[in-house]
Amino acid sequence: MNIVIIGNGITGVTCARFIRKQSDHKITIISAETDYFFSRTALMYIYMGHMKFKNTMPYENWFWEKNRINLKRAFVNNVDTVNKELHLDSGEKMSYDKLVLATGSKPNKFGWPGQDLKGVQGLYSYQDLQLLEKNTATLPKRAVIVGGGLIGIELAEMLHSRHIPVTLLVRESSFWNNVLPDGESAMINRHIIEHGFDLRLGVNLGEIVSDENGRAKAVIIKETGEKIDCQLVGLTAGVSPNISFVKDSNIQTNRGILVNKSQETNIPDVYAAGDCAEFHEPVAGRRPIEQVWYTGKIQGKVVADNICGKRTEYDPGHWFNSAKFLDIEYQTYGWVFPKLREGETDFYWEHKDGKKCLHFVWNKDTGKFIGLNVFGIRLRHEIFDRFLRDERDIDFVLTNLKSANFDPEFYAQHEKEIVEKFNKKTGKNISLEKLSGLKAALAMLRGR
Amino acid sequence: MSEINDSLSLANPSPVQLNGSQKIALAITGIGLLLIFIAWFGGSAIQTTMFLWPSLALIFSGGLWYAFASYKGIPEGIKNNHVFFNSLSNRGALGWIAGIILTGFYVCLYWYPHLLGLSADGLTNTGLVQMFDPLSQLLKGKPASQWFVYGTLYTVAILIMGVKFILKYRHNMYQVVRTISVMFFQTAFAFLIPELLEGLNSEQAYFAKDMKNMWPLNYYFFEDWHLNNMLAGGNLGWFMLVLGILMILVISPTLTYFYGKRWYCSWVCGCGGLAETAGDPWRQLSDKSLKAWKLERWIIYSVLVLILFVTAFVLYTYFTGNANIGPLNSYDVRKWYGFFIGAAFSGVIGVGFYPILGSRVWCRFGCPMAAILGLQQKFFSRFRITTNGSQCISCGNCSTYCEMGIDVRHYAQKGQDIVRASCVGCGICAAVCPRGVLKLENGPQDSRKVIEISDGGIKVNT
């Protein structure tokens, strides 16, 4: 069987790897971006000089030949599902028996005046990084970043590392406040300011002003009309599925390519996965389009299983994610919404240094643990996954908090203080399980 | 895209951004170093002893000042900006110059000590060696040797760069404690105690007094002259002999069982101590390819076999008085080992090539001690690096900054525990990981690899 995968990101590559593990099918990965798979999540580190491009490639170049995965550098203009053919930008046609669409995302542009000027760009692809190098070759006196999400803060950190002053325009009244509750969000505000960024909250981009050469020279804030001079504008107001090349085909799309839980599109033998896929029926509690690394990985594997004859559905387990805001690491397990939902209650603890916090959410009536945000402390994924799967209540979670600690050895431990504060706030009398570290984790995972 | 600078950077991304304070500090250090170079190359006419204290004072104060000035007022966190843009840390011109100077120093040290000013009669040194006479007289009442100069500079490097490292990683207690440990073991165990003991026992013939420098890193431990000198060395000699053997047979296996080889390689050992402090700017230069790993296993285990053979042969000679087996002579064999492995590999390549090959070349490819500890770590130890569920985003920071060239990401992205013979437990992979994926842990040996996530979900193998 001849399997063609469009997109050499984490989704396409995971799919190819698992097809190869299970079969001898012919596999070809097409990508317009780079010859070899690299880690998109590491783009920032190349720009900051932490790594070279080569370091971001998870597999050495011999890997592909050894695993008989053909790599093709091309852009797919069209998909002809009737003749099972792809039309490449070179004019070449390529036929397939099974097709996997794993084409990822592209940065959002919301029709701002001036959004296509020179010196205005998003950050998603390798080409975007090259463009950023070009746009910052003569160090701009100021850069303005529009959009306060995860990529926005990364771009800000990148520019900061090159000593370029940064203004961040954030629509919400506090950083990432559409995802983070107030406490966490305020902590990140402070941290951003500590790093010397000019953080503007509760403002929108009005327009980008051009100079005589069609290059951005300033932005105007919608609310205040204030003009901020700058030579670079970063647009980081989210991403959306990169699917324009299927618009003319009979593959059904909405915002993304529509799929069922087996990642199948409306056309037989055509699958979609990763950032570009949209579920008709999302997994309970999750969004129809998931734009994170590990979901791409899981979905890529689901496609591989289905192609290889093992019927599988997307079942990602409990929600988790992680990120890093400048120097503060963030992890989340289960669901914590910016505002408590009906029937939920919470407990927020913040360390006195203002750089660590935990935020627990549970059901007011049953006590069932619902989710946790944690900043500045590392927790063990497996343990929180187990708490959620076993539907533990909040008392159990706090009692066994030490078993989840994943900070390096010799770090100060805060569980005692956290539980004391929790008891004080809730009037409960939880006593912390003494056992800690790997021993405690193993006991928990093995079910004592 | 070229191999050397595929950082994509068009601008000079690292215009030298030293602040005023850093510049003054560097200038002070530079003058201190200049005194060393003047002593070294200034010709035998100069009386260099008076350079010692000013030079050390300038190097210490300038070096420490520079370290503080570098991180002052900057929030705690990972400080790897510009590592791959910097000529010194990315095999640029400065890197090569540093490599050549270091290599030149080692070549002189091992084979041409008179170029450093060592006198032929052991009485009246000149040049660089003479410069260190006052300190040597103070500690042991003897003029300096090239080894004393080396030991002093080595200790100074670990202390100053150790402080810098601590400031760089001040948010990470594991790094802080570990670095204090290597600084302590170098200063006390490798430098002060042996030199003072040497002074107190100056009538005795030489034997090694660095209690932590065990066989086979100390390859001459079982050579006849060394055994004889220890046996003739009174209580201290006997103590060093018994301790040396206990280290090999009891202390090291026990500690390695409980904590992995890190108890030695990144907490105690002098070679490790230098690599972790002075060598830190170059840790990212280690080769992560599978090819390098294969080469590593061939070379390091060959060296291990070699030293086992040499030592067995040497002991055979010691007990039988017979120096020859067939065409091989045990005195020749040990001399070759000393030349090729003891000097050329561990010194010249091991440290001289820091700026080119990375800071742990000797530890990774050559050290027979690391080979033994590594085998035990792999097959009989409670140590492992645990990976945190499915949180890895395959960014590659861990692999990049692993000085041992371990492709940490390879395991992390599969959710596998890392159990590798070569891991020295420096903990930097865990420190630089932006997603909190890695943790150095000790636990029941059968729990290594117990938690496995596949791309589908988490599985616990009980």
Ligand SMILES: Cc1cc2nc3c(=O)[nH]c(=O)nc-3n(C[C@H](O)[C@H](O)[C@H](O)COP(=O)(O)OP(=O)(O)OC[C@H]3O[C@@H](n4cnc5c(N)ncnc54)[C@H](O)[C@@H]3O)c2cc1C
């Ligand atoms: C800067 C940045 C940081 C991020 N950090 C994180 C993080 O910390 N954690 C996290 O979970 N997620 C993060 N993400 C999101 C994560 O990277 C994506 O969810 C993930 O990469 C999506 O993988 P994918 O394989 O589905 O798509 P992609 O990685 O986008 O791969 C799609 C590939 O298909 C190619 N392609 C598209 N159309 C065509 C065509 N018509 N013809 C040929 N080739 C085509 C594209 O060029 C691209 O190479 C980050 C994203 C960015 C941009």
Ligand code: SF4
């Ligand atoms: S794997 Fe991690 S702890 Fe081990 S040597 Fe490499 S960086 Fe250090």
Ligand code: SF4
């Ligand atoms: S540094 Fe962390 S997230 Fe990045 S590849 Fe290594 S383990 Fe994964």
